[in-house]
Amino acid sequence: MNKAKRRAVIAGNWKMNKTRPEAKALIEEIIPLVKDADCGVVVCVPYTNLETALEAVKGTNIGVGAENCHWEKSGAFTAEISAGMLAEMGVEYVIIGHSERRQYFAESDVTVNRRVRAALDEGLKVILCVGETLEQREHGITERVCAIQTKAALEGVTAKELASIIIAYEPVWAIGTGKTATSEQANEVNHYIRTVIADLYGEEAAEGTTIQYGGSMNAKNAEELLDQVDVDGGLIGGASLKAPDFAAIVKAASRT
Ligand code: PEP
Helix, strand or coil: CCHHHCCCEEEEECCCCCCHHHHHHHHHHHHHHHCCCCCEEEEECCHHHHHHHHHHCCCCCEEEEECCCECCCCCCCCCCCEHHHHHHHCCCEEEECCHHHHHHCCCCHHHHHHHHHHHHHCCCEEEEEECCCHHHHHCCCHHHHHHHHHHHHCCCCCHHHHCCEEEEECCHHHCCCCCCCCHHHHHHHHHHHHHHHHHHHCHHHHHHCCEEEECCCCCCCHHHHHCCCCCCEEEECHHHHCHHHHHHHHHHHHHC
């Protein structure tokens, strides 16, 4: 595998954090710290912060993403936001299938696939999250779970559209827990997911697909994780809320 063929992307997942003034202040603090990044830099923010974020990143190297989208274009879906609504605003990325959505909001492989389809149809780039629970890891079915989630999410996605998909391998047991996968564990599963992509789309497409790791990545452990040949950046929760920590991760990705 040739890491040079892929662009590392560091994406912050702010989850349900930050008011609009706080979002503006955090982005303004991040901008100068990441301006020389040699990797993609994205902040995925709550819907209420999208307009503020889009305004704040104008003329910078930072992309803006949402944390979810609905699959229908419009209609009676109270509190939902469509992919088209995001695209119209100028939003570039959307996280789909985050484990917190799967765990707390009954997100299934079927709805993940529908959301992916809708996002691609509106020209959005997707950060697709897959990953096993601790129980699944302990039962030795990590690869099976990641393969099923990946294949189901990509059902009906063409090879051309795959270029708009970033996969984030996020072991559920490592998210927000302070328990990071070892660099070997992260690389092993990222590599396995790449073989799943190769089976679906061929070797070349697999080599070109950005596969991030996410789960308690921070300023201290980023370099070792990002050094791994199959780890192409990260999806960052907690550490993305502190500008110096987020910038340190971006710096680590820019070196690898
Ligand atoms: C996430 O929310 O995708 C995540 C990886 O969170 P954390 O970095 O806090 O574990």
